[in-house]
Every structure is written in C-alpha cells, then in structure tokens.
Amino acid sequence: MLSALRRYVDDPIATWRTGSPQSQAMTLGALLLGVSLCFVVSVLSYGLMPMTAYYVWLLLGMLLLRFRPLVVLSVVTGTASVTAALLDGPMTTPRITACFTLLLSLALILYASSRQQSGLPGPVSEAMLTDLKRRLQSQGSIPELPEGWHSQSAMIAASGVGYGGDFLVANLHDGGRRLELILVDVCGKGVGAASQALQFGGALGGLIGALPPRELFNAANEFLLRQHSDETFATAVHVLVDLDTGDYQLTSAGHPPALIWSQAAGGWEVDKARGTALGILPLPELHMTNGRLCPGDALMFYTDGVVETRHTDLDEGVAWLRREASRAIDHGFEGAAKRIISKVSRGDDDRAVLILEHAATAVHFESFGNRLTAG
Secondary structure (H helix, E strand, C coil): CHHHHHHHHHHHHHHHHCCCHHHHHHHHHHHHHHHHHHHHHHHHCCCCCCHHHHHHHHHHHHHHCCHHHHHHHHHHHHHHHHHHHHHHCCCCHHHHHHHHHHHHHHHHHHHHHHCCCCCCCHHHHHHHHHHHHHHHHHCCCCCCCCCCEEEEEEEECCCCCCCCCEEEEEEEECCCCEEEEEEEEECCCCHHHHHHHHHHHHHHHHHCCCCCHHHHHHHHHHHHHCCCCCCCCEEEEEEEEECCCCEEEEEEEECCCCEEEECCCCEEEECCCCCCCECCCCCCCCEEEEEECCCCCEEEEECHHHHCECCECHHHHHHHHHHHHHHHCCCCCCCHHHHHHHCCCCCCCCEEEEEEEECCCHHHHHHHHHHHHHC
C-alpha cells in the first residue's frame, strides 16, 4: 500500500522535473484550481481570503512554472484578486495601493522568469545541476579491482560546490585483467568548466577501451578542435595497466608528470612523459613511457591545481608534492590522496589526486625486511 502511494506521488514529481509541456500543463492546472478556490472564498468572505493571499499562488508559480505558463497564471491570479476586491466594496486608498503593489509584483516575477537562460524554473534548474554533479562524481568511480590492487582519489572544485573541470574516466576490461584510467583537466575552473567537463567526459567514456591510447587521444583532440573555441582545451594523462603482471603504459598530453613510488628505492620518482595539451594543435605531441608496478609500488596522478600557484612554478610544485606524498604514506597508502590534497593551499583552481597502488603481500614485506636486515 505504501509503495503504491509512493509511486503515485513520485510519478507526477518525476514528470514535473523533466520540464516537459505536459508536466507544465498539469502544474498550471493545479495552481489555477487553487486560485479558483481562493476566488470563491474571497467572494463569499473577503476577510478570509484577501488580496494578499493570492501571492502564495504567484510564488508557487515562480518556483514551478516556465515563463509562458507563468504568464497565464499571473493574468488569472491578478484578475481574480482585483475582481474579488471590487466585488467586496468600494476601492479605498489601501486597496488601490494593494492593487498597485500586486501589479508591480507580477511585473517583477515575470521579468525574473524571462531572464532565466535555461528557460526552466529554479527548482528544475537546480535538479539539473544536481544531476550534473552526480554524473561528474559517478564517472570518476573506479571499478572494483582484483585482490592486491587498490585505487583512491580526491577532488576539490575551485567553486567549493562539487562542479569542476577535473574529472576521471575509468574502464576495466579483458575479464578484469586490464585497467584504463584517464585523468583530465579541462580549461577553466569550477562551475564554468563543469559543462565542458561533462561533455568531454562523455566523449572519452565512449572511446576508452575501444581505441589504443594514442588513437584515443587523437580522437579526443579532434573532438575538442570541432568545438571551435579558443578556450576548449584540456590536459590529460592515460594509463593502461596489466593487473596480472603490473606492466603499465602511460601516455601524457600536456599533463603534469606522474609520480611513481618505488618500494625498492623508497621514494617518489618523476615520470618523463609530458606532451602538449589536447584541443590546440591538429596533431598533438603525445609522450609515452612504460614501466612495471611491482608489489609495494604505486602510481600517482594529479592536476596542475595541486602543484601550481601564482607564486610557484611546476618544478617547485612537483618537488613539494614528492615531499608531502612521502609523508602521506608514512603509515600506509590508505587515505593518502585525501591527506595530500588537504595540504594544498586553497587556490582558484580545481584540484585532483589519484593513486593506484599494487599492494605488497606479506611474503614481499618479509623479503624486503630480510634485505634491509642483511644490509
């Protein structure tokens, strides 16, 4: 019974969230019915339903209706409220002032609605932004990895509201043997870059796993060039990992250099792949490196908001990150990405950190400890 009632209630709400003509007509009909009932009460007893009571329907219309249905509601509501006032008695000075205030309110409400660039009422636009935030966050989720492999990420948008130009695309294929990750930093920051990030993320989501890394980036570059905008470019890093052997191939398109944790060396090393950003040249320069993650090793990727500020260049930022990342894993890798990003000074750029770890087994820990003892 409760589930049936919930479906009955949720269905019109879900329909209204689409902003379709049918949903708007249904909402307008419900509001007009409310105005009609108010008018009947006003005619019978104006003191119970004076002109000020009609503002409720106008406010609801401003929240729920698009511009054209709102015009209809405003005309009907204004006419009903003024008519009810005239039927109740002579137009005194207070009533004339109330009518003038109502007409001014109608004009302001309609003006505000006409200025909404989305063409949708506020709550529907808010629902769309919420869905955008959910999609940006969900596309950055990494599939569950086989035993011995762990991943973690931390992202902070410059706006502080979860919408940003840094995003992650992941794919696990070949029966869970091969993992592909792409970390992207779209030009811009915060809400301004979020729509571009969503569009570009959708394109990459359709390419990952279907093309080799170099061809994938070339196709992504063509996609950005077709946008015909001087500000539509992005840096990106792609990594393809064989989860059976630990072998990886890293491809960079102008992205800050990846860091490699070597358990044997006991420190973070800087990868050499750099390249040029996507969306600038017809043939971007792509750099590729290869390596192997042995048990206990890890890869770390990040965006320029982590290492670059107005007063710090890339090399200084990378050196700082190597030190902070070493401290962050003093007690293990778990939660290291969040610890690292928490150390980044608050700036005006989006920030993201991604760590892929090939966890050391007990056997490897024992072997490593024996080597240290022998040394």
